[in-house]
Amino acid sequence: MRATLPVPVIDMRGIWSRYREIVIHKDLDFQVRTGEVVALVGGSGSGKTTLLREILGLLPPHRGSVRLFGHDLRAPDALLQRDIRRRLGMLFQQGALFSALPVFDNIAFPLRELGFLDEAWIAELVRLKMTMVELEPAHARLMPSELSGGMIKRVALARALALEPELLLLDEPTAGLDPARGQGFVRLIRALQQRLSLTVVLVTHDMDTLRGLDCEIAVLAEQRILTRGRLDAVRAFPHPAIEQFFNLPSVAGKG
Amino acid sequence: MNEMTPHATDIPSAPALSHTQDGVVTLSGEWTLASLLQKPAMRAALLAAARRTKHWDLSAVTRMDSALAILLWRLWGGCFPEDAKISPRARAALERIAALPAAESAPNVRGESALAGGLRRVGIFTLGIARNTLGLVDLLGRLALSAGFLCRHPKSIPWKEFSANIFRAGVEALPVSALVGFLIGITISYLSALQLKAFGADIFIVNILGVGIIRELGPVLVAVLVAGRSGSAMTAQIGVMRVTEEIDALAAMGVSATLRVVLPKVAALVLVMPLLVVWSCMAALLGGALAAWKELDLSVVYFFSALPDAVPIANLWIGLCKGVLFGGLISIIACHFGLHVRPNTESLSRRTTASVVSAITLVIIADAILAVFTRDFGV
Numbered sequence: 001m002r003a004t005l006p007v008p009v010i011d012m013r014g015i016w017s018r019y020r021e022i023v024i025h026k027d028l029d030f031q032v033r034t035g036e037v038v039a040l041v042g043g044s045g046s047g048k049t050t051l052l053r054e055i056l057g058l059l060p061p062h063r064g065s066v067r068l069f070g071h072d073l074r075a076p077d078a079l080l081q082r083d084i085r086r087r088l089g090m091l092f093q094q095g096a097l098f099s100a101l102p103v104f105d106n107i108a109f110p111l112r113e114l115g116f117l118d119e120a121w122i123a124e125l126v127r128l129k130m131t132m133v134e135l136e137p138a139h140a141r142l143m144p145s146e147l148s149g150g151m152i153k154r155v156a157l158a159r160a161l162a163l164e165p166e167l168l169l170l171d172e173p174t175a176g177l178d179p180a181r182g183q184g185f186v187r188l189i190r191a192l193q194q195r196l197s198l199t200v201v202l203v204t205h206d207m208d209t210l211r212g213l214d215c216e217i218a219v220l221a222e223q224r225i226l227t228r229g230r231l232d233a234v235r236a237f238p239h240p241a242i243e244q245f246f247n248l249p250s251v252a253g254k255g
Numbered sequence: 256m257n258e259m260t261p262h263a264t265d266i267p268s269a270p271a272l273s274h275t276q277d278g279v280v281t282l283s284g285e286w287t288l289a290s291l292l293q294k295p296a297m298r299a300a301l302l303a304a305a306r307r308t309k310h311w312d313l314s315a316v317t318r319m320d321s322a323l324a325i326l327l328w329r330l331w332g333g334c335f336p337e338d339a340k341i342s343p344r345a346r347a348a349l350e351r352i353a354a355l356p357a358a359e360s361a362p363n364v365r366g367e368s369a370l371a372g373g374l375r376r377v378g379i380f381t382l383g384i385a386r387n388t389l390g391l392v393d394l395l396g397r398l399a400l401s402a403g404f405l406c407r408h409p410k411s412i413p414w415k416e417f418s419a420n421i422f423r424a425g426v427e428a429l430p431v432s433a434l435v436g437f438l439i440g441i442t443i444s445y446l447s448a449l450q451l452k453a454f455g456a457d458i459f460i461v462n463i464l465g466v467g468i469i470r471e472l473g474p475v476l477v478a479v480l481v482a483g484r485s486g487s488a489m490t491a492q493i494g495v496m497r498v499t500e501e502i503d504a505l506a507a508m509g510v511s512a513t514l515r516v517v518l519p520k521v522a523a524l525v526l527v528m529p530l531l532v533v534w535s536c537m538a539a540l541l542g543g544a545l546a547a548w549k550e551l552d553l554s555v556v557y558f559f560s561a562l563p564d565a566v567p568i569a570n571l572w573i574g575l576c577k578g579v580l581f582g583g584l585i586s587i588i589a590c591h592f593g594l595h596v597r598p599n600t601e602s603l604s605r606r607t608t609a610s611v612v613s614a615i616t617l618v619i620i621a622d623a624i625l626a627v628f629t630r631d632f633g634v
Contacts, residue, residue, distance in 0.1 A: 087289070099498075100601030116292060117322070124325045128355060137356075145598040163288065164320040 007070035008033050009167050009199045010055055015064035017050055024050050025061070026223035034166070037193060037200040038228075039210055041245060042220035048203040051220070052171055055201065056090060057081075068167070086110075088167040089160030093175055095152040097144040103130075103155050104140040110162045129158040133188060150181045154188075161192065168193070170202035174209050186212035207246075219245070270297050272304060275312075280304045283315030286345070288322040298326075305330035310338060316345040324348040387591070387613070394513070394591050398521060401514040413519050420523030424485040428531060432480055436535035439476060440468065440542025448550040457551045461558055464543040465566035466634065473536035474577035475622055478585060481528065482614040486589040489520050490610040493593025494603045502594070517594075521586040528582030529575040536574065569633030577625060581618050588614045 010032040017025040024047035032038050040048045053059040054066055057073040066073045068084050075081065097106050107126045111117055117125070127137065133154040144152065153173065160168060173189060174182035186209050193200050193213075204210065210217060210231060218228040221241035227234055235246050270284045270291065282301075284290070291297055319327075328349060335341075341349070367375070405412050447463050493516060496502050502512045544558040592610035596603050 099599035114288075114292065116288075116295070121322070121325060121329075124329070124352075124355075125322055128321050128325065128352065131355060143599060164322070 008067075009036075009069060010201065011065075011067040011070070012051075012054070012061075013065050015051075015054065015066070016062045017047065017054065017059075018062050023223055028064070028224045030218070030225060032199060032201055034199055035197055037213055037215035038202075039213065039215045039217050040201065040203045040220055041205070041210070041217055043241065043245065046220040047223070048220055049171060052169055052201070052203055055169060056088075057085075086114075086163055087165055088169060089163065089165040091153070091156050091160045091168070091170045091173060093171040095144070095156040097147075097152060097156060097159070099144050101144075102140065103135070103142050103144070103147070106144070106155060107158045107162055110159065114163075125162070126158075129162055132161065132192065133158045149176045150185065153177065153185060157185075157189070157192075161196070164196060165198070167199045167201070170200065170204075172203055172205065174204065174206050179208065182206065183208060183212060189213065269294060272297060272300050274304070274308075277310075278308050279310040279312050280308050281312040281315065283317075285318040286316055286323045286327075287318055287320040289320075291323065301326070302330070309336055311336050311340070313339065313341040313345045316342045319345040319348040321348060321351065324352045328352045390591050390595060391587060394517065394587060394594070397513040398518055398587070401511065401518050404514065405518075411514070413515050416515065416519035417523055420519050421527055423488075424481065424520075424524055425527035425531060428481065428484055428527075429534060431484070432477055432531050432535040433538040435476065435480060436473070436538035437542040439472065440464070440539030440544075441546045443467065443472070443539075444543035444546035445550055448547055452551065457553065458561075460543075460547050460551060460553065461561045462565040464540060464547075465562050466570055468539045468543065469536050469566060469574045470570040470633065471622075471626075473539060474532050474574050474581060475618065476539075477528065477531045477535050477578065478581035478618040479615055481524070481531065481582070482585045482589075482611055482618065485524065486585045486614045487607050487611050489586065489589035490593040490596075490607045491603065493517075493590055494596035494606055497594065497596045498598045498603065512594075517590040520590060521583060524582040524586040525579055526582075528585075529578030532574055532578035567633040573625075573629055573633060577622065580621060580625075584617055584621060585614045588617065 008031045010030065012028065012030040015025045015028040015030070016023070028051075030051065040051060042048050050059065054061050055068070057066070057068075060074065069087060071080060071084055073081075073084070097103075098109065101109065104126055107129055108122050111122045111125060126140070130137065130140065135151065135154055135158065139147075139151065139155075144155070147155065153176075157173075168189075170189070174185055177185060189200070190213055192198065200213075200215070202209075202213070202215075216228060217231055217234045219226040219234060219237075219239075219242055221239070226239060226241065227237045234242065270282070270286045273281050273283075275281060324345075333353075335349070335353075444460065444464055447460055448457075451457055451460055451463075493502070496516070502516070505512050505515060540559075540562070544553075544555045547553045547558060548555050589610050592606045592613075596606045
């Protein structure tokens with residue numbers, strides 16, 4: 001249904017961002033269509049996380065426009081702003097779980113905010129989300145400080161998916177996880193992406209994540225999106241930044 | 256409650272519900288939480304339909320999310336209706352709900368009487384006091400050990416932290432403690448002057464202000480100010496260091512948190528408090544003298560020359576000792592509560608409140624006890 005809509009999920013045009021005098025993005029364009037999985041890669045300081053924060057509207061770009069689902073993020077209408085945010089889910093790098101709330105209430109938080117669902121309905125939904133991200137029901141009463149790194153990521157993912165958003169944003173989803181857990185988490189995201197037909201934008205450093213998600217890759221360098229495409233095509237692109245990123249000795253094996 | 260959001264979003268096909276002649280309910284379009292939020296009436300319609308019929312046709316449902324699947328599954332009583340026609344996408348969503356393991360029995364619903372509840376709360380409160388007392392004794396012991404260590408290894412004395420704390424708790428508190436002392440001095444002097452005038456005992460204003468402020472009011476006033484100012488800051492700082500594992504990082508580097516974090520704060524406050532007491536007493540006496548001059552025509556010079564005769568020097572020593580004692584109390588309590596913050600925001604705010612409240616309470620209790628024991632000195 002939604003695939004036939006002509007409006008891109010994310011539509012960024014002519015983006016300029018800068019911290020004081022340092023220009024991060026210079027006239028950058030970035031579009032993501034429904035159902036696409038796009039990974040933003042690039043060296044540190046290339047503005048990956050800045051771009052993600054601009055998509056979320058946490059950081060207004062210096063110049064240029066950001067449209068989500070066809071709506072301008074700068075529109076002064078609070079209800080519209082809220083409704084746009086409800087259609088996306090964000091997984092923060094450190095999880096950003098509410099430390100004063102147990103796991104259950106963390107996942108239930110966006111559902112309760114709607115003011116539309118009764119508690120039994122919410123409890124059932126939270127149970128479903130927890131099963132989805134492979135958490136045990138017994139974990140529901142734990143506090144965030146009692147969770148391992150991998151569990152924090154999964155609880156945060158469950159919270160991001162609580163409203164079944166159309167767009168999922170991931171900031172370094174596998175950072176801080178050991179390779180095996182990281183791969184498990186990537187498989188989980190991949191499975192959920194296919195099942196819920198999500199549009200996903202992620203920031204990552206990790207080659208295994210890129211391979212595991214089978215995604216499109218957008219390389220950020222020289223204050224813009226240098227190139228965009230499948231892994232092999234991007235790798236073949238002749239540019240020092242890309243050679244630096246992909247041809248590290250540790251990732252010599254080809255996916 | 257959620258209102259209609261007309262402008263909100265473009266739903267490709269809104270949820271629709273219709274009844275056919277033979278009692279079959281037909282659902283079509285998108286049945287998702289998002290689409291239902293925009294047409295809240297559809298939920299009521301669905302609930303009403305479920306009460307009336309057991310025959311469903313969902314073959315025209317284009318999309319169904321888990322929220323709606325859960326709702327429908329509940330309405331169906333946890334099984335597929337016999338002759339239901341269901342589109343593949345809706346069926347997939349419903350089957351995921353069907354595959355969910357059964358919920359565990361509702362956890363600990365406490366049914367206790369008011370008496371038992373009250374008893375439990377008293378118990379928790381008492382245990383809390385006991386635990387905190389133990390913690391304070393523990394911290395005091397650690398501080399003593401650290402001090403002993405520093406005596407043997409004077410090189411590791413954390414001078415920088417010590418002086419930073421003196422600046423923060425002492426120097427930066429000078430303006431506010433002077434202002435508060437000055438105003439309180441004026442107030443008390445003015446009120447006492449009105450009474451004394453009635454008895455013609457004007458001269459005794461010097462005795463009243465001197466003893467009252469130097470011995471009692473000055474130390475307590477400064478203690479309340481410092482508990483609110485520096486005590487809360489200490490608890491919050493150490494608490495955040497706990498939350499961000501900085502205390503653990505110190506320990507991992509072989510640096511004792513007691514020595515590096517707690518001791519400089521306690522030492523600084525013990526040193527600074529008596530000085531602040533003197534400072535704020537001076538401001539209060541100045542305010543009192545000015546008010547006496549205005550109200551009783553008592554010259555400021557006379558006020559201060561009569562002060563040494565009217566107020567025995569023992570009062571000053573008592574005031575200074577109280578300063579030292581209160582400074583130690585406030586800083587040790589603040590550090591104790593900071594060190595026991597659990598890593599969440601809620602605990603941080605509770606502990607900071609508890610720190611300030613217990614510090615002020617204990618200061619006043621200690622002051623009352625001291626008043627009894629020093630009743631033979633200086634009056």
